[in-house]
Amino acid sequence: MQSIQHFFPLLDQPRKAVITAHQKPDGDAMGSMLGLYHFLVQLGHDVTVISPTNWASFLNWMPGVDKVIDFENKRELSVNIINSAEIIYCLDFNILHRTRNMETYLEKAKCIKVLIDHHQQPQEEVFDYGISDTGKSSTCEMIFDLIANSGHDDKINKEIATCLYTGIMTDTGSFRFPSTTASVHKAVARLKETGFNHSVIHENIYDNFSESRLRFIGNALLYKLDVLYEYNTAMMAISKYDLIKYEIKTGDTEGLVNYLLTIEGIKFGALVIDRDEERKWSFRSKGEFDVNAFARTHFEGGGHKNAAGGRSDETLDQTARKFKQIIKQYEKELQ
Missing domain, CATH: 3.10.310.30 (Diaminopimelate Epimerase; Chain A, domain 1)
Structure with missing residues (x-):
């Protein structure tokens, strides 16, 4: 697996891309998928987000979630999209079996596979490019780094900020876990510059149950x-x-x-x-x-x-x- 820095030039070459995460995606998985989606669309990529399974209803307010395909509900469509993809972004999981029934199709896909994750012991041999950093608070923080370090900080808009903040907030336990480093607060400060309302995000995540x-x-x-x-x-x-x-x-x-x-x-x-x-x-x-x-x-x-x-x-x-x-x-x- 080559470093993510070697992948940066490919961001400026519009491709047919698929973004996926682990089964039953949580705030970080969904936030990173949608944050990356909104970024790649601005660069001209043809992007489809496919979740291996359904997800919690308290995530349904997130910008772009209506475009996410549930693999279990639309398997034939999902497989066709995966087979035609030129790049597959694998977010917030370290090994393919965490995508449940998508594992076989991801493994067989002949396209470029990119890993962005913060869990230990990644399955590096199945990815062409990637980064696995257990020191990061969340995959959403890593997507923020990807955008900023690839020279596209100007592309961070309110939709991206909303999605990435959601994952950073949830995976840091509302900023109380030890993973909440100075870089986390710096990233949040940059995201806040877009003007999104963080209070509404907290309400949607934590005050939205039956x-x-x-x-x-x-x-x-x-x-x-x-x-x-x-x-x-x-x-x-x-x-x-x-x-x-x-x-x-x-x-x-x-x-x-x-x-x-x-x-x-x-x-x-x-x-x-x-x-x-x-x-x-x-x-x-x-x-x-x-x-x-x-x-x-x-x-x-x-x-x-x-x-x-x-x-x-x-x-x-x-x-x-x-x-x-x-x-x-x-x-x-x-x-």
């Missing part, structure tokens, strides 16, 4: 919370019954794992949810405990040092019991 989601969170905190004080760890196991009872939709469980770290003394939070095809884990930590390594070692996952995910084919009860056994190995690290 009553049933709030009741679901209350039920989870009251009945599903398991605090393991001897390991400074808290966990939740959410059943499929709860998802159905409270009519939980894509995005409704986002942020639930973060509640676990608000408990005094807790350094490690783990959430497992019973999905149809598998059990999905979310891990969060404070300080030096590496949940990326934990997820890779025990739950076929990965991510960042303080935020990662995993999976299991076991039942909900089985994988929860497995977690409680495994955590005993980390008692000293979590003290």
Whole structure:
């Protein structure tokens, strides 16, 4: 994989491009896809944004989201577009299987593939150009760098700024995570020069949920919370019954794992949810405990040092019991 700087000259040569991200795109994934979309369109590229799956409804206000194609709903159209693409931009994921059923088609595509991501251990061999920087707060910050460093800072308009701010804000936990460096604030200051309203973005992201989601969170905190004080760890196991009872939709469980770290003394939070095809884990930590390594070692996952995910084919009860056994190995690290 050649460095992203070697790719910059190709930006000024209009091509047929596809932009994609990981399945169930969050604020950073959607923000980076749409931010890059609005940028490339200004340069004359023919651009299509394809999401591997659907996304949370609280992202539907974002400028350009109406043009995003859901691969699962329009597979034949999506495959044809991928096969005819000259460049595919892969954002906010480090390995192709995170695009779910798009993986095979992306792997077979004969065009130029560009990686822009901030997760550990990228699958570099499948990309022609790219950058993988775990020191960056978000992929949206990296798209900002791409635009600025390629000499196109003048192209940053209100639409781009709105999209990129969304991803930076969500992936930094509203600027409270350690990844919020000086460069993050400098980027936000430049984005604010376009005049977008950041208060409206916060409202759309955080104040835009259903009553049933709030009741679901209350039920989870009251009945599903398991605090393991001897390991400074808290966990939740959410059943499929709860998802159905409270009519939980894509995005409704986002942020639930973060509640676990608000408990005094807790350094490690783990959430497992019973999905149809598998059990999905979310891990969060404070300080030096590496949940990326934990997820890779025990739950076929990965991510960042303080935020990662995993999976299991076991039942909900089985994988929860497995977690409680495994955590005993980390008692000293979590003290």
